[in-house]
Amino acid sequence: MNTATTHDLARTPTDFDPQLLDLMTGAKGSAAAIDAKCQTLMNALAPMFATVFEKATGVEVEARPGDIRQGRRRELLAALKADTVYCEASIADWSKEIASLCGTKLIIGLVECLLGGSDPDQLKIASRPLSGIELDMSLVVFEQLNDSLRELVSADPKAKASVAKPQLELPEAIDDPVPDFHAAAITLNIGFGAVVAPLTLILPQAVLLKTKITALAKGKQADANAEEWAERLSDRVSQSPISLQAAVALAPLPLGDISRLQPGDLIAFAENGDIEVTLTANGKPLYTCALGRAGTRYMVKVEKQAGPDENWKTDFT
The missing domain is CATH 2.30.330.10 (SpoA-like)
Structure with missing residues (x-):
C-alpha cells in the first residue's frame, strides 16, 4: 500500500537536482561538450568573419579565437558588458536568442579611419560611449558576424539572418524578454591596426548541442550584401560632419x-x-x-x- 501523502507527492519533483534535470533534457551540456563545440565554432568563425568583413566593407581586420565562458545568459552578459555595444540577432530555424557584444574601441577606430582618414596603425583610442554615427555604423560589424555564423550553423545557407538595432545599454533583467537560459560565450579578438577589441557571441547551450558546425571551403564568396554595405558606408561618410x-x-x-x-x-x-x-x-x-x-x-x-x-x-x- 502506498502511504505517501499528497504533500509528499507534490514536493518530490522540486527536490530533483535542477542542474541534473537540465542535463537530462538537453537544456545544458557538460562543460567538456560545450567547450568542444565552442572551440570548433570559433576556429571556423574567426577566418570567415575576417574574410566576409573585408569583402563587405573594404576594411581589413584580423580575427583570432579568444576565451570561452559558460553560465547563465544574464550572468555572461553582466561579466562581458564593460566597454561594449550590445546587439540582439536571430537566424531562422536555428535560434532567435543570439546576443552579440562588440568592444567600443573597434567601432571608434573603424569610424575614425573611415571618416577621418587616420592611419589604423597609429590609432590611440580610449574606451567611451559611442556617438550616434558610431552606434549606427556598429551595425555592419554585427551583420557580418551574424551572416558568418549563419553560414556555419544553419542547414539552409539562405535562411534569414536578422539583426536588431545596436544598443549602448543592456536591458534590465526585469525588462528582458529573453529567458535566462544556460549559455556559452565565445569571443573573437578583433585586430584593426593598433586596436584589439573583443567581439563576443552568447548562444544557448541547447542550440549548440544540436548544431553540426560546417566549415566552408576556402575562397567562397562573401554574402551578396557586400556591394550594398559599401554604398551604405559611402553614403554615411558623405553625410558626416567634418571639422574644418x-x-x-x-x-x-x-x-x-x-x-x-x-x-x-x-x-x-x-x-x-x-x-x-x-x-x-x-x-x-x-x-x-x-x-x-x-x-x-x-x-x-x-x-x-x-x-x-x-x-x-x-x-x-
Whole structure:
C-alpha cells in the first residue's frame, strides 16, 4: 500500500537536482561538450568573419579565437558588458536568442579611419560611449558576424539572418524578454591596426548541442550584401560632419623673437592687402578663401580649390 501523502507527492519533483534535470533534457551540456563545440565554432568563425568583413566593407581586420565562458545568459552578459555595444540577432530555424557584444574601441577606430582618414596603425583610442554615427555604423560589424555564423550553423545557407538595432545599454533583467537560459560565450579578438577589441557571441547551450558546425571551403564568396554595405558606408561618410580649419599665413619672425613672445604681443599677417586663408580638413588643403566679416562674426569666402587634387573627397571614404 502506498502511504505517501499528497504533500509528499507534490514536493518530490522540486527536490530533483535542477542542474541534473537540465542535463537530462538537453537544456545544458557538460562543460567538456560545450567547450568542444565552442572551440570548433570559433576556429571556423574567426577566418570567415575576417574574410566576409573585408569583402563587405573594404576594411581589413584580423580575427583570432579568444576565451570561452559558460553560465547563465544574464550572468555572461553582466561579466562581458564593460566597454561594449550590445546587439540582439536571430537566424531562422536555428535560434532567435543570439546576443552579440562588440568592444567600443573597434567601432571608434573603424569610424575614425573611415571618416577621418587616420592611419589604423597609429590609432590611440580610449574606451567611451559611442556617438550616434558610431552606434549606427556598429551595425555592419554585427551583420557580418551574424551572416558568418549563419553560414556555419544553419542547414539552409539562405535562411534569414536578422539583426536588431545596436544598443549602448543592456536591458534590465526585469525588462528582458529573453529567458535566462544556460549559455556559452565565445569571443573573437578583433585586430584593426593598433586596436584589439573583443567581439563576443552568447548562444544557448541547447542550440549548440544540436548544431553540426560546417566549415566552408576556402575562397567562397562573401554574402551578396557586400556591394550594398559599401554604398551604405559611402553614403554615411558623405553625410558626416567634418571639422574644418582655416589657416592664415603670418609674417615670419626670427626664432629668438618667437621664443620671447608673451601674452598681448601682436604678430602681423604676411599679406598687406586681402588676407588669403587656406581651408583644410583632416590636415589636407581643400580651398583657398578670402577672410571677411559678416556682422560680428569673421567668415571666409571660398574662392578656388587649393592644390591640384580634384578628388580630395576620396581621402574621407
